[in-house]
Amino acid sequence: MQDKPVTLKILDIVSVILLGVSTYLALVFAPTELVMGDVQRVFYFHIGTAWTALLGFILAAVFSVIYLIKKELKWDRLQVAAIEVSLVFFFITIVLGSIWARPAWNTWWTWDPRLTTAAVTELIYIAYFMLRQGIDDPDRRARFGAVYALVGGISAPITFFAIRLFRSIHPVVIGSANANQEKMNMTSDMRVAFFFALFAFTVIFIDLFWNRIRLGDLQEKVEQLKLKVTI
Amino acid sequence: MFLQTPTPDTSGYMIAGYAVAFITMALYVASMAMRSRNLNQDLATLEEMEKSAAKEQPAKPKKSPAKTVTKKSRKK
Helix, strand or coil, X not given: CCCCCHHHHHHHHHHHHHHHHHHHHHHHHCCCECCCEHHHHHHHXXXXXXXXXXXXXXXXXXXXXXXXXXXXXXXXXXXXXXXXXXXXXXXXXXXXXXXXXXXXXXCCCCCCHHHHHHHHHHHHHHHHHHHHHCCCCHHHHHHHHHHHHHHHCCHHHHHHHHHHHCCCCCCECCCCCCCCCCECCCCHHHHHXXXXXXXXXXXXXXXXXXXXXXXXXXXXXHHHHHHHHHC | CCCCCCCCCCHHHHHHHHHHHHHHHHHXXXXXXXXXXXXXXXXXXXXXXXXXXXXXXXXXXXXXXXXXXXXXXXXX
């Protein structure tokens, strides 16, 4: 395999530093929320991972469209990379949300519109990898995957807007909430930790995404060579 | 002031949350590193196989000057 580009090596280091700083801001710098206590601090990572994961799913849908137009397998590899990293981030989002819900709502899980749409989104993309596993032909796999990711991409905006469209107990963080919905009020220090977490997770996502693309390229190279040797 | 409810101690949940986030990310990075290492090993093996296969193939015979088939050579 080709050596890692210097830019990616730097990005790896920057990502680790940003993760460390974001953790410090969330755990030490931001003040303790008076009603919920320390558990509110998981909110910074919860939003950071959710934002990047949903963005990744939408990005994957865009790559699907480009693949279906151009029929080049590199777009398929980009799509797989975006979905895989997003799936990991969204898993963290859901688990953190559940941990936060236990002391806040007195339950680990409730079938609230936001929680339900989030769980459905996660399951859709787990099924995406199961679908791909079942198809051997690379072109067919890419075509089916692209159509699936394109349709599945609809679940990302639905998850985002679920708390704005339906009656939900989930707090609204970004944008305006309905009159009957809970809205998060943050102090200026909380805002610093919040926006830094958004920035940090965006950079971490880009770093992991780039690494995953390289892994996909290597996988493709091995598959090509396997074919060559067996022939 | 005396009627204010004290802030609940939910630090255990916070620790659990951050532990899950870090462990999940670490596992994912480790899985990528492992997959990359395995693929590099496969690549090295395949390249070795390709090289040995190229060596084992008999060398192509040198092209001899084309002989024109004449009636005489046919009779021989």
